[in-house]
Amino acid sequence: MMGRSMATPSFFEGPEKKLEVVVTPGFPPLRSLGDEAWRRVVEAAGAKVLSVLRSGQSDAYLLSESSLFVFDDWFVLITCGQTALVDAVPEILKLITKESIAFLVYERKSEHFPEHQPTTFHDDARRLQAMLPGRALRFGSEHGRYIEMFHTTRPYTPEKNDPTLEVLLHAIDEDVAEQFATTCASEDTSLGVSSGIEAILPGFATSEHVFDPAGYSLNAVKGEEYYAFHVTPQEAGSYVSFETNHDFRAHLDGLVGSIVELFRPRALEVVTFLPEAEAELRVAGYALGDHVVQTLGGYRVSYFQYFAPPSGPRSARELQL
Numbered sequence: 001m002m003g004r005s006m007a008t009p010s011f012f013e014g015p016e017k018k019l020e021v022v023v024t025p026g027f028p029p030l031r032s033l034g035d036e037a038w039r040r041v042v043e044a045a046g047a048k049v050l051s052v053l054r055s056g057q058s059d060a061y062l063l064s065e066s067s068l069f070v071f072d073d074w075f076v077l078i079t080c081g082q083t084a085l086v087d088a089v090p091e092i093l094k095l096i097t098k099e100s101i102a103f104l105v106y107e108r109k110s111e112h113f114p115e116h117q118p119t120t121f122h123d124d125a126r127r128l129q130a131m132l133p134g135r136a137l138r139f140g141s142e143h144g145r146y147i148e149m150f151h152t153t154r155p156y157t158p159e160k161n162d163p164t165l166e167v168l169l170h171a172i173d174e175d176v177a178e179q180f181a182t183t184c185a186s187e188d189t190s191l192g193v194s195s196g197i198e199a200i201l202p203g204f205a206t207s208e209h210v211f212d213p214a215g216y217s218l219n220a221v222k223g224e225e226y227y228a229f230h231v232t233p234q235e236a237g238s239y240v241s242f243e244t245n246h247d248f249r250a251h252l253d254g255l256v257g258s259i260v261e262l263f264r265p266r267a268l269e270v271v272t273f274l275p276e277a278e279a280e281l282r283v284a285g286y287a288l289g290d291h292v293v294q295t296l297g298g299y300r301v302s303y304f305q306y307f308a309p310p311s312g313p314r315s316a317r318e319l320q321l
Contacts, residue, residue: 012215013116014232014239015109015168016066017085017124022074022103022156023096029072031059033095041095042068045079045088053207053219058226060219062207067219067228078243080230082117086124089131103156103297104132107149109168110140112237121148139292139303145170145269151297158298164273165248167256169240169265176263177233181214192218197229200258201246240265249274253282260286270304278302 023030038061039049047065054060061068066078079085086106106128108121125136128150135153140146178184179195192198192208197218204220204227211217216231227244240263248255256270260283268286272279278293279302286306294301 011113011236012232012234013081013111013113014230014237014241015111016078016080016230016241017083017109018076018078018107018243019085019088020074020076020103020105020107021092021096021101024100024102025073027073027096027100030070030075030096031072035059037095038068038070041077041088041091044091045077045085046081046083047079050209051207053205053221055205055221055223057224058221060207060221060226062209062217062219066217066230069219069221069226069228071224076243078228078230078241080232084118086119086127089128093131098132101132101152102154103152103158104128104134105149105151105297107147110146110148112239121150125150137294137296139271139294139301140269140290140305144290145267145305147269147271147303149296149301153297156298158275160275161247162245162273162275163247163249164245164271165243165252165255166269166271167242167259168269168271169242169260169263170238170268171266172231172233172238172240173264174235174238177231177235177238180210180216180231180233191216192229196262200255200262201227201244248272249277249279252279256281256283265308267305267307270302270306272302273299274302275299279304 042049042063047063049061050064051062052059059070065081065083068077111117132152134150136150138146138148191210192206198206204222206218206220208218214233218229220227225246230241232239242259270281278300281304283306287309289307290305292303
Protein backbone atom coordinates (compact mmCIF):
# COMPACT_ATOMS: atom_id res chain seq x y z
CA MET A 1 0.00 0.00 0.00
CA MET A 2 2.70 2.52 0.91
CA GLY A 3 4.79 4.26 -1.72
CA ARG A 4 8.44 3.21 -1.70
CA SER A 5 11.37 3.76 -4.06
CA MET A 6 12.44 0.41 -5.48
CA ALA A 7 12.18 -0.85 -9.05
CA THR A 8 10.50 2.38 -10.16
CA PRO A 9 10.08 5.73 -8.37
CA SER A 10 6.50 4.87 -7.32
CA PHE A 11 6.74 1.10 -6.89
CA PHE A 12 5.17 -0.90 -4.07
CA GLU A 13 4.57 -4.66 -4.17
CA GLY A 14 0.83 -5.07 -3.58
CA PRO A 15 0.40 -8.85 -4.12
CA GLU A 16 0.27 -10.55 -0.75
CA LYS A 17 1.52 -13.44 1.27
CA LYS A 18 -1.07 -15.05 3.53
CA LEU A 19 -0.92 -17.44 6.49
CA GLU A 20 -4.01 -19.05 8.02
CA VAL A 21 -3.86 -21.31 11.09
CA VAL A 22 -6.63 -23.27 12.82
CA VAL A 23 -5.97 -24.68 16.29
CA THR A 24 -7.23 -27.96 17.70
CA PRO A 25 -10.31 -28.10 19.98
CA GLY A 26 -9.50 -27.32 23.59
CA PHE A 27 -6.62 -24.94 22.83
CA PRO A 28 -6.95 -21.68 24.82
CA PRO A 29 -8.66 -18.86 22.89
CA LEU A 30 -6.15 -17.22 20.57
CA ARG A 31 -7.51 -13.78 21.46
CA SER A 32 -6.47 -14.41 25.07
CA LEU A 33 -2.82 -14.36 23.97
CA GLY A 34 -3.10 -10.57 24.00
CA ASP A 35 -2.07 -7.69 21.78
CA GLU A 36 1.62 -7.81 22.71
CA ALA A 37 1.98 -11.42 21.54
CA TRP A 38 0.37 -10.63 18.21
CA ARG A 39 2.53 -7.52 17.81
CA ARG A 40 5.61 -9.72 18.13
CA VAL A 41 4.23 -12.05 15.45
CA VAL A 42 3.53 -9.14 13.10
CA GLU A 43 6.94 -7.57 13.70
CA ALA A 44 8.66 -10.91 13.05
CA ALA A 45 7.10 -10.81 9.58
CA GLY A 46 8.46 -7.31 8.98
CA ALA A 47 5.30 -5.27 9.56
CA LYS A 48 3.81 -3.11 12.33
CA VAL A 49 0.40 -2.84 13.97
CA LEU A 50 -1.26 0.51 13.23
CA SER A 51 -4.60 0.02 15.00
CA VAL A 52 -6.96 -2.62 16.43
CA LEU A 53 -10.69 -3.01 15.78
CA ARG A 54 -12.54 -5.43 18.06
CA SER A 55 -15.86 -7.24 17.83
CA GLY A 56 -17.40 -9.81 20.15
CA GLN A 57 -15.74 -12.62 18.21
CA SER A 58 -12.57 -11.15 16.68
CA ASP A 59 -9.68 -8.72 16.89
CA ALA A 60 -8.76 -7.05 13.58
CA TYR A 61 -5.27 -5.56 13.43
CA LEU A 62 -4.61 -3.03 10.67
CA LEU A 63 -0.96 -3.33 9.65
CA SER A 64 1.64 -1.22 7.89
CA GLU A 65 1.52 -4.02 5.31
CA SER A 66 -2.04 -5.42 5.21
CA SER A 67 -4.03 -7.16 8.00
CA LEU A 68 -4.28 -9.67 10.84
CA PHE A 69 -7.61 -11.13 11.98
CA VAL A 70 -7.63 -13.18 15.19
CA PHE A 71 -10.56 -15.33 16.28
CA ASP A 72 -10.65 -17.72 19.26
CA ASP A 73 -9.78 -20.84 17.26
CA TRP A 74 -8.08 -19.50 14.12
CA PHE A 75 -6.31 -16.51 12.64
CA VAL A 76 -5.29 -15.16 9.25
CA LEU A 77 -2.23 -12.94 8.73
CA ILE A 78 -1.84 -11.13 5.39
CA THR A 79 1.25 -9.11 4.48
CA CYS A 80 2.51 -7.39 1.32
CA GLY A 81 5.50 -5.33 0.24
CA GLN A 82 8.87 -6.89 1.04
CA THR A 83 7.70 -8.69 4.16
CA ALA A 84 8.97 -12.18 4.96
CA LEU A 85 5.81 -13.71 6.39
CA VAL A 86 7.33 -17.14 7.06
CA ASP A 87 9.72 -15.44 9.50
CA ALA A 88 6.68 -15.09 11.78
CA VAL A 89 6.08 -18.86 12.00
CA PRO A 90 8.82 -19.55 14.61
CA GLU A 91 7.28 -16.79 16.74
CA ILE A 92 3.84 -18.36 16.26
CA LEU A 93 5.20 -21.75 17.34
CA LYS A 94 6.25 -20.16 20.64
CA LEU A 95 2.55 -19.45 21.21
CA ILE A 96 0.97 -22.52 19.60
CA THR A 97 2.58 -25.96 19.81
CA LYS A 98 2.89 -27.95 16.59
CA GLU A 99 0.53 -30.56 18.02
CA SER A 100 -2.13 -27.87 18.51
CA ILE A 101 -2.14 -26.80 14.85
CA ALA A 102 -5.10 -28.52 13.21
CA PHE A 103 -4.57 -26.88 9.82
CA LEU A 104 -2.12 -24.40 8.30
CA VAL A 105 -2.12 -22.95 4.80
CA TYR A 106 0.44 -20.49 3.47
CA GLU A 107 -0.38 -18.69 0.25
CA ARG A 108 1.76 -16.47 -1.91
CA LYS A 109 0.68 -14.47 -4.93
CA SER A 110 3.05 -14.09 -7.87
CA GLU A 111 4.68 -10.68 -7.52
CA HIS A 112 5.09 -7.89 -10.04
CA PHE A 113 8.79 -7.54 -9.17
CA PRO A 114 9.81 -10.87 -7.59
CA GLU A 115 13.51 -10.01 -7.86
CA HIS A 116 13.03 -7.53 -5.01
CA GLN A 117 11.58 -10.10 -2.60
CA PRO A 118 13.80 -11.44 0.22
CA THR A 119 12.66 -15.03 -0.47
CA THR A 120 10.89 -17.14 -3.07
CA PHE A 121 7.86 -19.31 -2.44
CA HIS A 122 10.09 -22.39 -2.70
CA ASP A 123 12.35 -20.96 0.03
CA ASP A 124 9.29 -20.39 2.20
CA ALA A 125 7.76 -23.80 1.54
CA ARG A 126 10.99 -25.62 2.35
CA ARG A 127 11.21 -23.77 5.68
CA LEU A 128 7.62 -24.63 6.50
CA GLN A 129 8.15 -28.26 5.49
CA ALA A 130 10.99 -28.48 8.01
CA MET A 131 8.64 -27.31 10.76
CA LEU A 132 5.33 -28.93 9.76
CA PRO A 133 4.73 -31.78 7.27
CA GLY A 134 2.88 -30.55 4.18
CA ARG A 135 2.81 -30.18 0.43
CA ALA A 136 3.09 -27.32 -2.07
CA LEU A 137 0.79 -26.51 -5.01
CA ARG A 138 0.65 -23.96 -7.81
CA PHE A 139 -2.66 -22.57 -9.12
CA GLY A 140 -2.14 -21.08 -12.57
CA SER A 141 0.67 -21.11 -15.11
CA GLU A 142 4.25 -20.45 -14.04
CA HIS A 143 4.60 -18.30 -17.17
CA GLY A 144 1.80 -15.95 -16.15
CA ARG A 145 -0.02 -14.94 -12.99
CA TYR A 146 -0.48 -17.63 -10.37
CA ILE A 147 -0.87 -18.41 -6.68
CA GLU A 148 1.25 -20.92 -4.79
CA MET A 149 0.17 -22.63 -1.57
CA PHE A 150 1.72 -24.79 1.10
CA HIS A 151 -0.62 -26.66 3.44
CA THR A 152 -0.28 -29.17 6.23
CA THR A 153 -1.26 -32.74 5.41
CA ARG A 154 -2.57 -33.67 8.86
CA PRO A 155 -6.19 -34.84 8.37
CA TYR A 156 -8.54 -31.90 8.80
CA THR A 157 -12.29 -31.51 8.28
CA PRO A 158 -13.46 -27.89 8.07
CA GLU A 159 -16.79 -26.68 9.37
CA LYS A 160 -19.57 -26.82 6.77
CA ASN A 161 -20.12 -23.07 7.03
CA ASP A 162 -16.51 -22.02 6.42
CA PRO A 163 -16.12 -20.31 3.02
CA THR A 164 -13.33 -17.94 2.02
CA LEU A 165 -13.25 -15.66 -1.00
CA GLU A 166 -10.29 -13.75 -2.43
CA VAL A 167 -10.66 -11.26 -5.29
CA LEU A 168 -7.37 -9.94 -6.71
CA LEU A 169 -7.47 -7.10 -9.24
CA HIS A 170 -4.67 -5.99 -11.56
CA ALA A 171 -4.23 -2.71 -13.47
CA ILE A 172 -7.20 -0.85 -12.01
CA ASP A 173 -8.79 2.20 -13.63
CA GLU A 174 -6.49 5.22 -13.30
CA ASP A 175 -9.27 7.59 -12.21
CA VAL A 176 -10.31 5.16 -9.48
CA ALA A 177 -6.70 4.68 -8.37
CA GLU A 178 -6.29 8.43 -7.96
CA GLN A 179 -8.81 8.42 -5.08
CA PHE A 180 -6.46 6.37 -2.91
CA ALA A 181 -3.72 8.96 -2.43
CA THR A 182 -3.21 11.28 0.52
CA THR A 183 -3.55 14.30 -1.77
CA CYS A 184 -7.09 13.20 -2.67
CA ALA A 185 -8.28 11.78 0.66
CA SER A 186 -10.50 13.94 2.84
CA GLU A 187 -10.02 14.07 6.61
CA ASP A 188 -13.76 14.63 7.01
CA THR A 189 -15.02 11.69 4.94
CA SER A 190 -14.29 8.00 5.21
CA LEU A 191 -12.62 6.82 2.01
CA GLY A 192 -14.37 3.49 2.48
CA VAL A 193 -17.69 5.34 2.23
CA SER A 194 -16.83 7.87 -0.48
CA SER A 195 -15.22 5.26 -2.75
CA GLY A 196 -18.15 2.86 -2.42
CA ILE A 197 -16.12 0.09 -0.76
CA GLU A 198 -18.25 -0.11 2.39
CA ALA A 199 -21.45 -0.43 0.33
CA ILE A 200 -20.29 -3.76 -1.11
CA LEU A 201 -20.83 -5.59 2.21
CA PRO A 202 -22.80 -3.21 4.47
CA GLY A 203 -23.34 -3.49 8.21
CA PHE A 204 -19.71 -4.08 9.24
CA ALA A 205 -17.69 -2.04 11.71
CA THR A 206 -14.62 -0.74 9.86
CA SER A 207 -11.21 0.82 10.38
CA GLU A 208 -9.11 2.30 7.58
CA HIS A 209 -5.76 3.88 6.85
CA VAL A 210 -4.59 6.05 3.95
CA PHE A 211 -0.86 5.71 3.34
CA ASP A 212 1.51 8.50 2.36
CA PRO A 213 1.97 9.17 -0.51
CA ALA A 214 -0.52 6.57 -1.79
CA GLY A 215 -2.26 3.38 -0.73
CA TYR A 216 -5.22 2.27 1.34
CA SER A 217 -6.22 -0.49 3.77
CA LEU A 218 -9.57 -1.28 5.36
CA ASN A 219 -10.49 -3.93 7.94
CA ALA A 220 -14.12 -4.82 8.62
CA VAL A 221 -15.75 -7.11 11.21
CA LYS A 222 -19.28 -8.20 12.06
CA GLY A 223 -19.74 -11.07 14.52
CA GLU A 224 -17.71 -13.99 13.17
CA GLU A 225 -17.35 -12.42 9.71
CA TYR A 226 -14.57 -10.22 8.39
CA TYR A 227 -13.45 -8.60 5.18
CA ALA A 228 -10.39 -6.62 4.12
CA PHE A 229 -9.54 -4.33 1.21
CA HIS A 230 -5.99 -3.35 0.29
CA VAL A 231 -5.35 -0.90 -2.55
CA THR A 232 -1.98 -0.26 -4.22
CA PRO A 233 -2.83 2.58 -6.64
CA GLN A 234 0.66 3.33 -7.96
CA GLU A 235 0.88 3.32 -11.75
CA ALA A 236 3.64 0.69 -11.66
CA GLY A 237 1.74 -2.41 -10.58
CA SER A 238 -1.65 -1.07 -9.49
CA TYR A 239 -3.42 -3.78 -7.52
CA VAL A 240 -6.40 -4.36 -5.21
CA SER A 241 -7.14 -7.32 -2.97
CA PHE A 242 -10.36 -8.24 -1.22
CA GLU A 243 -10.85 -11.14 1.18
CA THR A 244 -13.80 -12.31 3.27
CA ASN A 245 -15.33 -15.27 5.07
CA HIS A 246 -18.81 -13.81 4.52
CA ASP A 247 -21.07 -16.53 3.10
CA PHE A 248 -20.95 -15.62 -0.58
CA ARG A 249 -22.16 -18.94 -1.97
CA ALA A 250 -25.61 -17.73 -3.03
CA HIS A 251 -24.35 -14.52 -4.68
CA LEU A 252 -20.75 -15.06 -5.79
CA ASP A 253 -21.28 -13.56 -9.25
CA GLY A 254 -22.92 -10.44 -7.80
CA LEU A 255 -20.31 -9.90 -5.09
CA VAL A 256 -17.35 -10.28 -7.46
CA GLY A 257 -19.16 -8.16 -10.06
CA SER A 258 -19.69 -5.30 -7.61
CA ILE A 259 -15.98 -5.23 -6.77
CA VAL A 260 -14.99 -5.35 -10.44
CA GLU A 261 -17.44 -2.58 -11.29
CA LEU A 262 -15.94 -0.38 -8.58
CA PHE A 263 -12.29 -0.74 -9.69
CA ARG A 264 -12.59 -1.69 -13.40
CA PRO A 265 -9.37 -3.78 -13.61
CA ARG A 266 -7.82 -5.10 -16.81
CA ALA A 267 -7.44 -8.53 -15.21
CA LEU A 268 -8.45 -10.33 -12.04
CA GLU A 269 -8.04 -13.57 -10.14
CA VAL A 270 -10.62 -15.14 -7.85
CA VAL A 271 -9.92 -17.85 -5.26
CA THR A 272 -12.59 -19.68 -3.27
CA PHE A 273 -12.24 -22.17 -0.42
CA LEU A 274 -15.43 -24.20 0.06
CA PRO A 275 -15.87 -27.15 2.44
CA GLU A 276 -18.23 -29.21 0.29
CA ALA A 277 -18.78 -27.83 -3.20
CA GLU A 278 -16.96 -26.46 -6.21
CA ALA A 279 -17.53 -22.78 -6.97
CA GLU A 280 -19.10 -21.57 -10.20
CA LEU A 281 -18.39 -18.05 -11.40
CA ARG A 282 -19.07 -15.75 -14.33
CA VAL A 283 -17.76 -12.19 -14.52
CA ALA A 284 -19.66 -10.01 -16.97
CA GLY A 285 -17.47 -8.35 -19.58
CA TYR A 286 -14.43 -10.52 -18.85
CA ALA A 287 -13.10 -13.66 -20.51
CA LEU A 288 -11.96 -16.71 -18.54
CA GLY A 289 -8.25 -17.30 -19.01
CA ASP A 290 -7.56 -20.15 -16.57
CA HIS A 291 -9.51 -22.30 -14.13
CA VAL A 292 -7.93 -24.69 -11.60
CA VAL A 293 -9.75 -26.84 -9.04
CA GLN A 294 -8.00 -28.78 -6.28
CA THR A 295 -8.90 -30.49 -3.00
CA LEU A 296 -6.76 -28.98 -0.25
CA GLY A 297 -6.98 -29.80 3.44
CA GLY A 298 -10.66 -30.70 3.34
CA TYR A 299 -11.58 -27.71 1.14
CA ARG A 300 -12.43 -27.60 -2.54
CA VAL A 301 -10.28 -24.73 -3.81
CA SER A 302 -11.20 -23.03 -7.08
CA TYR A 303 -8.94 -20.57 -8.88
CA PHE A 304 -10.28 -18.38 -11.69
CA GLN A 305 -8.33 -16.01 -13.91
CA TYR A 306 -10.15 -13.40 -16.01
CA PHE A 307 -9.08 -10.64 -18.36
CA ALA A 308 -10.82 -7.81 -20.20
CA PRO A 309 -10.74 -8.51 -23.95
CA PRO A 310 -8.96 -5.67 -25.79
CA SER A 311 -11.15 -3.31 -27.78
CA GLY A 312 -8.29 -2.55 -30.16
CA PRO A 313 -4.57 -1.86 -30.25
CA ARG A 314 -3.04 0.37 -27.57
CA SER A 315 -0.02 2.66 -27.78
CA ALA A 316 3.26 1.59 -26.26
CA ARG A 317 4.09 3.11 -22.85
CA GLU A 318 7.31 5.08 -22.55
CA LEU A 319 9.56 3.78 -19.77
CA GLN A 320 11.44 5.88 -17.23
CA LEU A 321 15.23 5.57 -17.62
